[in-house]
Amino acid sequence: MKALLVCLAATLFVAATFVVSPRASHATAALFDGKVQPKDVVLNRDPKTNDPKGKPSVPFSHENHATKNYSADMKSVMGCAECHHTDQPKSALKGVLKTSERDEVLTAAVLAKADAAPVKDCRSCHAQEGSKPASLAANPDVLYPDESDPITMTNEEAYHRNCITCHESVKKIKADTKAPTTCAQCHSGGGQ
Numbered sequence: 755m756k757a758l759l760v761c762l763a764a765t766l767f768v769a770a771t772f773v774v775s776p777r778a779s780h781a782t783a784a785l786f787d788g789k790v791q792p793k794d795v796v797l798n799r800d801p802k803t804n805d806p807k808g809k810p811s812v813p814f815s816h817e818n819h820a821t822k823n824y825s826a827d828m829k830s831v832m833g834c835a836e837c838h839h840t841d842q843p844k845s846a847l848k849g850v851l852k853t854s855e856r857d858e859v860l861t862a863a864v865l866a867k868a869d870a871a872p873v874k875d876c877r878s879c880h881a882q883e884g885s886k887p888a889s890l891a892a893n894p895d896v897l898y899p900d901e902s903d904p905i906t907m908t909n910e911e912a913y914h915r916n917c918i919t920c921h922e923s924v925k926k927i928k929a930d931t932k933a934p935t936t937c938a939q940c941h942s943g944g945g946q
């Protein structure tokens with residue numbers, strides 16, 4: 755009888771763990787399975803707070819950027835590959851971009867197909883300085899035509915180049931834009 759009770763208790767414990775844990779991690783799972791577009795994201799979730807250069811988190815509306823007229827000239831919806839640059843065929847790559855991981859340019863419809871490959875988040879190839887990204891041997895180096903030394907695309911470099919370059923262009927056509935361009939506007943610590 756005692757053995758049975760122990761066994762029952764163990765079963766209940768295991769069952770409880772299984773029921774509770776997927777719920778607790780539900781939001782994370784939905785965000786990271788690579789098949790669901792996030793709505794609102796917090797970037798820089800784990801800032802290096804012990805580093806004097808560390809900066810607070812950055813709230814980012816994926817929904818606004820993926821569905822509104824947020825292109826640099828604010829006239830159209832930008833393509834997914836504007837940010838997810840490896841999710842386009844080799845023939846579509848421009849400038850210094852060389853790496854293609856999808857034969858068809860990423861769109862919401864492409865992602866909705868049952869056999870669509872998941873979207874990798876930026877960090878999986880652009881890790882924090884000093885860390886190895888999950889999908890590459892090291893953070894990629896990029897040599898720009900107007901520079902003499904290659905730049906290592908850490909998360910900081912990659913995101914800043916992607917986000918800030920466009921926001922600077924937006925500011926030229928809309929002086930009172932809400933697109934942030936200063937450190938504190940982006941690293942507001944919001945959204946957590």
Ligand code: HEC
Binds near residue numbers: 791797816820860865
């Ligand atoms: C302005 C840049 C930008 C645009 C445009 C954009 N995304 Fe994203 N996307 C991101 C960022 C940044 C993340 C979050 C990465 C993270 O959480 O670290 C992300 C995350 C995702 C994820 C979740 C990845 C994961 O880790 O689970 C999916 C899926 C996704 N995007 C699909 C799309 C699709 C489809 C489009 C076009 C309809 C699109 N994105 C347009 C920047 C963008």
Ligand code: HEC
Binds near residue numbers: 812877883910
């Ligand atoms: C347009 C928004 C934006 C602006 C403006 C901006 N940042 Fe960032 N910054 C980001 C994002 C997004 C990341 C990377 C988030 C991630 O990896 O999840 C980042 C990453 C960083 C990191 C690396 C943090 C870490 O621990 O990995 C530092 C340091 C940083 N920014 C400093 C600055 C400074 C200093 C300025 C002003 C000169 C600035 N940022 C301006 C959006 C911005």
Ligand code: HEC
Binds near residue numbers: 855877880889912
């Ligand atoms: C599968 C790996 C991978 C993923 C995922 C990835 N990158 Fe990159 N990224 C690279 C590589 C590799 C390079 C160097 C150029 C090349 O080989 O295409 C690069 C280069 C860049 C550059 C410099 C190129 C330029 O045109 O100035 C930026 C900016 C950048 N990535 C931003 C991002 C952002 C933002 C995300 C997420 C929305 C992201 N990357 C996701 C691998 C990746």
Ligand code: HEC
Binds near residue numbers: 815837917924934940
């Ligand atoms: C190709 C252009 C483009 C890129 C890339 C881009 N943005 Fe934006 N962003 C915009 C525009 C356009 C607006 C809205 C400007 C307005 O309405 O005044 C905006 C607005 C914002 C806002 C204000 C709140 C909102 O959602 O409207 C935040 C915060 C922001 N962007 C963060 C980011 C971050 C972080 C990245 C990089 C991961 C990024 N953006 C990449 C064009 C861009």
